[in-house]
Amino acid sequence: MQKIINKANNVVEEMLAGYIRAMKDSVASTENDRVLKYKNAPVSGKVGIVTGGGSGHKPAFIGYIGKNMVDAVAVGEIFSSPPAQMFYDAFKAADAGQGVACLYGNYAGDNMNVKMAIEMANADGISVKTVVANDDVPSAPKNERNRRRGVAGEILMWKVGGAKAAMGAGLDDVIAAAQKAIDNTRSVGIGLSPCTIPEVGHPNFKIEEGKMEVGIGHHGEPGLEVAAIETSKEMAKRMADIVLPDLPFNKNDEVVVLISGLGSTPMMELCILFNDVADILDKAGIGIYHSYVGNYFTSLEMAGVTLTVMKLDEELKKCIDFEADSVGLRQFER
Amino acid sequence: MQAFLNTNGSVIVEDLITVIQENRQYLSDIDGAIGDGDHGINMNKGFTLCAESLKETPGDLTHCLNTLSKILMTKIGGSMGPLYGFFFQSMAKKTGDNEKVNGQIFGEMLNAAVGSIQTISDARVGDKTLLDVLVPAAHTFNAYFAQGSDFLTALHEMKSAAIKGRDSTKEMIAKKGRASRLGERSRGVLDAGATSCCLILCTMADSIKKIIK
Structure with a gap:
């Protein structure tokens, strides 16, 4: 540890x-x-x-x-x-x-x-x-x-x-x-490595090298399946296929996209994934109104990512645009 | 009629503290299989805080149960803090000001514990929770006692029912708590709450044997 x-x-x-x-x-x-x-x-x-x-x-x-x-x-x-x-x-x-x-x-x-x-x-x-x-x-x-x-x-x-x-x-x-x-919000996570609660001293679940856990929870709860690790494009497609049909999100919807690392995944990889998610949304005719990319909600030092999409209406847009000043989220009124 | 003195009952809570401390790792390991592996840690934290409090202000069984309950409810969160907090609080209400605790009162303590869990959780027997231990244990104790068995015999039967209940959770699919999202994959592992409940009831039975007259 x-x-x-x-x-x-x-x-x-x-x-x-x-x-x-x-x-x-x-x-x-x-x-x-x-x-x-x-x-x-x-x-x-x-x-x-x-x-x-x-x-x-x-x-x-x-x-x-x-x-x-x-x-x-x-x-x-x-x-x-x-x-x-x-x-x-x-x-x-x-x-x-x-x-x-x-x-x-x-x-x-x-x-x-x-x-x-x-x-x-x-x-x-x-x-x-x-x-x-x-x-x-x-x-x-x-x-x-x-x-x-x-x-x-x-x-x-x-x-x-x-x-x-x-x-x-x-x-x-x-x-x-x-x-x-x-x-109006749907999320999905992919885990790439486990995390260790300090007092437990060892990871309480495993993700083998070269594998990824699709649908993992924020405490390592097992997901939908363990699959061989994929490219960012493939992960983006897999995540979009889980999230988008569930609400469902449709053509001409305007959305907030939030991509959060799970703790030890570098910002660089989050940006790569965001780029691929944005491509998918563009192709589906879904407009990205606002995006958040960073470590917003983590699970100790787990590697991996969550994709969250929220469908907007006028009231939600106003609330998203509103000034906020906190350590985790800081934005000026737009 | 077999009974023990409320003033001698503090040993029951002392024994509970010891058994939870000794099983800290075991309970966390069981929890780690389908939960997040902190059940033993959180239980140990609560029971150890209780030990410290009782060292400062000792008392009879009612006092010890109330102390344990209060610490679990105010210091230990998760779902086990409130569940076991209510569990011990309801037992303390039954021992109350009674000078002696006999089989009748102990049976009421078990029933009260079942009722207290049901006020904050809608779990049922078969959902892979501590109720799979507590409900058959309470039922068995009260059934034997009502049929004329003495306190000790009824306790002995209660232990068997608790162990059987604990083991029955292995093949169940979790319906409550974090493991419930696993569906079929929660099968094949004991439930951590049921395991700690079994430890608690069996330890209570063994402690009572030491002080019963």
């Missing part, structure tokens, strides 16, 4: 300590050492945006704390949901009296802990509503969409929900926009 750590069982604590010191211009600690918030949260008059999840996905989740983005984040152990108490404390850190939109990914632990946290918040008079991301196409068939995992599409959900809240929308409108964002 080649890692820059001190104690394997203390990596989350030490990561947070370092993160807060490095990013003190945008994030602040709270009374709960596992809850981070935007330095200006709660933002007066604005619906609070909260998310949370296991660690190991940098810049998700804490990297999306910032202006017009996420207000507070509950930070779990590596690949493990934060407990209810942390989600509850994140709700409190984000609530300015306008209610809280909790936008998170569809995993059993997160579902349970968020549900318990909402009961605690309601007892305190804090109104919390949720959107559960389920953009990962390979994780369940289309008729069981409610079983699908949330992956990199969560970033677009936060971008849209965060912008809508910053525009002054009420809780129901923020929830509706974030729900529309994820309903």
